[in-house]
Amino acid sequence: MKKYIIKRLLVMIPVFFGMTALVFFLSNMTPGSPVDAMITPEMGAADIAAMEHKMGLDQPIYVQYFKWLGRLFQGNLGYSYRTSQPVLRVISERIGPTLMLTLTVLVVSVIIGVGLGVIAACKPYSVWDTLASGVSFIGSGMPGFFIGLLFIYIFSVKTGWLPTGGMYTNANTQTLGDLIKHLVLPVLSLSLSSAGSFIRQTRSAMLEVIGEEYVKMARAKGMLERTVLYVHALRNAMLPIVTCIGMSIPGLVGGAVIIEQIFGWPGMGSLLVLSVSYRDYPVIMGITMYITIAVLVTNLLMDLIYAVLDPRIRN
Amino acid sequence: MKNTNSKRRNVFLKDAVGRFLRHKVAMVSLAILTFEILVIVFLPMIVKLDPLTSNPGQFAVGPNGQFILGTDDAGRDIFARIIYGGRVSLSVGFVAAFISAAIGVPLGLLAGFYDNMIRGIIMRLVDIFMSFPALVIQLVLVTVMGASAKSLMLVLGFLGWTSYTRLIYSKVLSVKEEVYVEAARATGATNLTQMVKYILPNSLAPVFVTFSFAVAGNILAESGLSFLGLGVQLPTPTWGNMIRDAQTLSTLMYRPWMWIPAGIILVLTVVCINFVGDGLRAALDPKIKI
Numbered sequence: 001m002k003k004y005i006i007k008r009l010l011v012m013i014p015v016f017f018g019m020t021a022l023v024f025f026l027s028n029m030t031p032g033s034p035v036d037a038m039i040t041p042e043m044g045a046a047d048i049a050a051m052e053h054k055m056g057l058d059q060p061i062y063v064q065y066f067k068w069l070g071r072l073f074q075g076n077l078g079y080s081y082r083t084s085q086p087v088l089r090v091i092s093e094r095i096g097p098t099l100m101l102t103l104t105v106l107v108v109s110v111i112i113g114v115g116l117g118v119i120a121a122c123k124p125y126s127v128w129d130t131l132a133s134g135v136s137f138i139g140s141g142m143p144g145f146f147i148g149l150l151f152i153y154i155f156s157v158k159t160g161w162l163p164t165g166g167m168y169t170n171a172n173t174q175t176l177g178d179l180i181k182h183l184v185l186p187v188l189s190l191s192l193s194s195a196g197s198f199i200r201q202t203r204s205a206m207l208e209v210i211g212e213e214y215v216k217m218a219r220a221k222g223m224l225e226r227t228v229l230y231v232h233a234l235r236n237a238m239l240p241i242v243t244c245i246g247m248s249i250p251g252l253v254g255g256a257v258i259i260e261q262i263f264g265w266p267g268m269g270s271l272l273v274l275s276v277s278y279r280d281y282p283v284i285m286g287i288t289m290y291i292t293i294a295v296l297v298t299n300l301l302m303d304l305i306y307a308v309l310d311p312r313i314r315n
Numbered sequence: 316m317k318n319t320n321s322k323r324r325n326v327f328l329k330d331a332v333g334r335f336l337r338h339k340v341a342m343v344s345l346a347i348l349t350f351e352i353l354v355i356v357f358l359p360m361i362v363k364l365d366p367l368t369s370n371p372g373q374f375a376v377g378p379n380g381q382f383i384l385g386t387d388d389a390g391r392d393i394f395a396r397i398i399y400g401g402r403v404s405l406s407v408g409f410v411a412a413f414i415s416a417a418i419g420v421p422l423g424l425l426a427g428f429y430d431n432m433i434r435g436i437i438m439r440l441v442d443i444f445m446s447f448p449a450l451v452i453q454l455v456l457v458t459v460m461g462a463s464a465k466s467l468m469l470v471l472g473f474l475g476w477t478s479y480t481r482l483i484y485s486k487v488l489s490v491k492e493e494v495y496v497e498a499a500r501a502t503g504a505t506n507l508t509q510m511v512k513y514i515l516p517n518s519l520a521p522v523f524v525t526f527s528f529a530v531a532g533n534i535l536a537e538s539g540l541s542f543l544g545l546g547v548q549l550p551t552p553t554w555g556n557m558i559r560d561a562q563t564l565s566t567l568m569y570r571p572w573m574w575i576p577a578g579i580i581l582v583l584t585v586v587c588i589n590f591v592g593d594g595l596r597a598a599l600d601p602k603i604k605i
Binding site: 011014015018019022137138140141142143144145146149150152153157164247250251253254255257258261262272273276277279284287288291292295296299 | 439442443445446447448449450451452454455458531535538539542543544545558561562564567568571574578581582585586589590
């Protein structure tokens with residue numbers, strides 16, 4: 001097991017360097033320099049050059065990359081071109097809300113997806129099965145932002161049940177109830193998109209497992225149908241489901257960018273969109289790096305869960 | 316020998332086509348898609364539609380006799396914009412899916428055929444590309460290349476190759492063990508001949524399934540980026556940037572005709588393409604019951 005974890009960790013290193021380098025070079029190829037946004041009419045060419053020098057923009061691009069990487073390991077991500085605040089501070093304010101949103105979505109979509117998938121597999125071609133495939137097709141065909149807008153239109157604008165966006169109604173009085181109210185719509189819109197693939201995966205994995213000898217055996221022993229399904233069948237069907245959940249995480253993070261934008265959720269996604277429009281490279285780099293690390297760590301966790309579920313792959 | 320082989324393939328193909336034609340949902344979806352594509356391509360040639368000019372004094376009017384779906388804030392005909400927007404959205408979807416296939420299929424073929432460093436490098440690249448949120452790279456890349464339909468096709472195309480590679484790779488692994496490939500190898504066929512003439516044609520069928528899902532995925536990605544204002548730029552219409560109008564709360568609340576029809580067409584298109592993909596998968600894999 002230890003060897004397996006070390007192997008997985010070693011694989012993460014080239015991924016990390018590849019990703020940071022790719023995004024660093026890409027964002028520096030963007031036309032226009034961040035200095036352009038700060039030029040005032042009184043500035044001459046010398047002032048502009050001095051400013052570029054101050055920000056290190058006059059050096060070759062690979063030097064900029066390694067300097068950035070070196071500072072990164074000291075916990076220094078540079079300063080935002082837009083607000084002049086340290087990138088670390090700008091981003092750390094946004095991590096909490098994004099984590100809250102994506103983790104809730106992950107839990108909700110797994111519950112909806114696996115639950116409906118199991119029911120659909122137990123009673124194939126029933127009403128439940130039709131409902132499950134309906135949800136899954138709507139979920140995978142409807143972009144999160146359109147679901148989100150429809151939800152706002154129906155549940156906030158028309159009925160007034162839920163708030164249209166933000167995290168709290170009043171920043172000074174932060175109550176849990178208020179937070180949950182604000183979470184419902186973004187979480188549901190994002191969950192529907194990812195639940196679709198979970199439903200399909202769970203249904204087909206369960207159908208496959210239900211035909212196996214050991215499930216027939218468990219039934220023949222006179223076990224409760226519930227025990228047979230959830231203990232014997234589901235545990236063995238979990239392998240492809242876990243893979244599917246793991247593979248959905250990058251998409252989930254991408255979807256969160258758009259959903260945060262619609263619901264004015266103060267997370268990293270809306271910050272990323274804002275930073276891209278300002279060409280705020282240090283912040284773009286910082287966010288990309290955080291997302292890379294988060295996705296890598298989740299992938300590792302998924303691999304470990306996989307290894308726990310299936311003793312065969314530990315070796 | 317070659318004759319029986321091709322005859323057997325024809326039987327399989329005939330079966331597959333039969334199974335596809337019996338897949339009701341896929342057939343209905345295909346009919347809707349065909350109708351939609353015909354309308355999008357030919358309607359502007361028959362009726363005069365103008366998606367770009369604003370009509371003075373007709374800003375943000377609801378559906379009426381002159382404009383069946385109303386006009387937007389700039390007084391442009393929503394119906395015409397949906398039709399022209401469909402041209403952009405669909406062509407981005409298809410072209411990008413072609414680019415991905417052109418990259419992904421050869422790489423998958425190489426990775427499946429060679430059991431050495433080539434496979435290691437290609438499959439590791441696949442891991443890297445798949446472990447990262449595509450939307451984030453798309454955002455940065457589209458900004459670098461300038462937001463336009465052309466750069467969206469390139470960006471989505473160059474980032475979407477991994478699913479083809481994984482698919483072809485696993486297919487090639489089993490196909491290359493087949494007797495006819497072994498026979499070709501025994502008669503001295505070069506690696507290239509084996510790959511192109513024997514393995515590729517027999518591994519290609521599932522690519523059509525991936526292709527249809529890729530088109531749907533690309534249309535969604537294009538609309539998402541255009542919705543954020545980082546994809547196709549106004550005044551060129553796409554379904555995504557039409558829905559973007561609803562980010563203004565007053566449009567969202569009082570002028571649903573500006574964004575709901577575009578959204579419905581978008582969802583309908585993507586769902587239909589997915590159903591066709593599903594039908595293809597069921598048709599090509601006799602083990603799946605319809």
